[in-house]
Amino acid sequence: MAFTNDAALLEVNDLVVQFPSPNGWLTVVDKVSFSVGRNDIVCVVGESGSGKSVTMQAAVGLVQPKGGRVTSGSVHFEGQELIGMGNRQLNRIRGNAIGFIFQEPMSSLNPAYTVGEQIAEVVRRHRGASRRDAWKRAVEMLDRVNIASAASRAHDYPHQFSGGMRQRVMIAMAIACDPKLLIADEPTTSLDVTIQSLILELIRELQRESGMSVLFITHDLGVVADIARSVVVMYGAQVVESASVEDLFRAPKHPYTGGLLEAMPQVALERGHDPVAIPGTVAQAHAWPSGCRFNPRCVFRQDGVCTTAPIVLSRDDHGLVRCARSSELRGVLAGMGIRQLGSAA
Amino acid sequence: MSATTAASAPVLTSTPIALPPPSSFARRFAHNPTAMVSLILLTLIVLVAVFAPYLAPHDPARSSLRNILKPPSAMYLLGSDDLGRDVLSRLIFASRLSLVASVQAVAIALGIGLPLGLISGYVGGWVDTIIMRFNDALMSFPALILAVVIVGLLGPSLTNAMTAIGLVYAPRIMRVVRASTLSVRQEVYITAARATGCGDARIIMRHVLPNVTGPLVVQATVLMGQALLAEAGLSFLGLGVQPPEASWGAILGTAFPYMAQSPVPTIAAGLVISVTVLCFNLIGDGIRDSVGRMRRAGD
Secondary structure, three states: OHHHOOOOOEEEEEEEEEEEEOOEEEEEEEEEEEEEOOOOEEEEEOOOOOOHHHHHHHHOOOOHHHOOEEEEEEEEEOOEEOOOOOHHHHHHHEOOOEEEEOOOOOOOOOOOOOHHHHHHHHHHHHHOOOHHHHHHHHHHHHHHOOOOOHHHHOOOOHHHOOHHHHHHHHHHHHHOOOOOEEEEEOOOOOOOHHHHHHHHHHHHHHHHHHOOEEEEEEOOHHHHHHHOOEEEEEEOOEEEEEEEHHHHHHOOOOHHHHHHHHOOHHHHHHHOOOOOOOOOOOOOHHHOOOOOOOHHHOOOOOOOOOOOOOOOOEEEOOEEEOOOOHHHHHHHHHOOOOOOHHHOO | OHHHHHHHHHHHHHOOOOOOOOOHHHHHHHOOHHHHHHHHHHHHHHHHHHOHHHHOOOOOOOOOHHHOOOOOOOOOOOOEOOOOOEHHHHHHHHHHHHHHHHHHHHHHHHHHHHHHHHHHHHHOHHHHHHHHHHHHHHHHOOHHHHHHHHHHHHOOOHHHHHHHHHHHHHHHHHHHHHHHHHHHHOOHHHHHHHHOOOOHHHHHHHHHHHHHHHHHHHHHHHHHHHHHHHHHHHHHOOOOOOOOOOOHHHHHHHHHHHOOOOHHHHHHHHHHHHHHHHHHHHHHHHHHHHOOOOOOOOO
16 A cells, blocks of 8 residues: 555655636645555546646646745655755756656657757766767667667657657656656557557556656556556545555545546446446636535535535545545445456556 | 658668767758858858958059049959949958958847847746846837947947947847747746756756757848848948948948949949848758758648
8 A cells, every 4th residue: 555655765745736827826736645655656547637747747846937836745755855955956856766757748859859869968967977878878778668770760850750759768768867766647648549558568567677666647547457556546636535456446435436437438338338427527726616626526425515624535444535425435336346457458 | 851861871770879970950951052052152252251352453442533433344343432442352351341240240149139038038037027128128229229329339430330239139139039938948848858857057058049049040140131231321320330441331331322423333232232141041041941950840
């Protein structure tokens, strides 16, 4: 269980992130806590706007340049507090001990440099390697992420690569300094399904070989089933459920998680019905409903119980859940679970 | 870009790990005929400027009162001016002053405009506001009037005139750089660079600057031409180059009133200025099309 791991590699505690808006500061990450152990793969799942990307970026100090601020909470990486750390120190960690892969492979490489130069630059900066050694390492990394004829492809510019290839280049850059943690922010979202599974396979393989931990952000439960060991589900800037991947799929404890499973085509197909969508859309950050933030869309909503006081995250022997009715709904929600994890992937 | 790939492939397959080629930019530029012709022409003009004393048939400052406003002849290939000086020799010597003056003005404009534009666009906030208000104030003056005022303060000389022109053009560079920086700053690769541990200074120098060079180079080469013209204007007003020295603009200025009697000097000076300005612009286009950022449609 991720939450009880004392020797966690990354520990995020009560992280609050705000961004300015015409209505004042908006809380887009609200007291989010989770941890990533060593040699672990954790998936953070949630709809667009649930705050998952911002959480990750805030953890490594990437929201301040965009105008955001971290108002409270802590992020421990290998025992070091990252929140409030100076940029100079953070820059020694970013790209070195923590690798980052972004969602848009088409625009996350600098068009002005060849891919080899971009990977080599990271190696030179963090490792103090010579130009030649860094280039050698860049070619080696491109080869490692299965780019054919890496030695010559390293001289090509990003626009000469396809989306899937660029994402491989991004991965090569992120792991070039043997990071202890790889944060992958929806790395497969903009790729087609075939490429997606190849990239997932690559990340899993790299993880297995190097023993690095992977923090994987996605909104695709199929990907979660494929890759994760434990899962954090976010909704409305908060963590609503957290459990091991087996527990989460077998017996979801939050109606939102249950709804997500019901909406999966693979699951629906197995059960012989159409996928069931969760009604409504995510509320805007300035207009969260009172009580449970999921309550307007929840089929199990009970007025009074779910709609007044904020719901706290409670712990049971299988993980964490933020639902006022979780104990009474246990049976119903378990019925939404999946016996065979493989069928979800 | 298939041409580049094909061209680089044989070189690269010969060695398993080769360092990046010295410059694929030069190779792309060489494949652009317009830019190459312009570059050759400009090189010729520069060579003429360098070797002026050997090329000029006459002393450019020596006047001959018996040969005033002569039409072109074997003696004076482009005729003589109102003081009986050889127009060709004067044009040849003037190329030195004109070219150095334009380079100087643009260098000053770049030296001021580029860093301020980068800082203004990248940092934003109140820094941007202050820089841009100052910028607006400077731009709201008519360029030549402002230059006249600055030269008035500094005293008339070509260096002062070009410093003034450089100052006056700095806001244009600044605006172009700032606008490009604003859009580049939003790119994912800037966040990605930060995520690999780049500091602000490094991001500006390594990641923003190369991606603003396209519009910057175009603007700078256009300004080269404009500086050449502005220098002509100031020299015409007596605020730039001081007699007996001459720049192309000064020659045009002195020849113009006698155009009815002797059209050749005016046309020659005008042609030299136009061709040089055109060369600068076309080279600018060539550079823009050859720098390493290939994000235009169809690539």
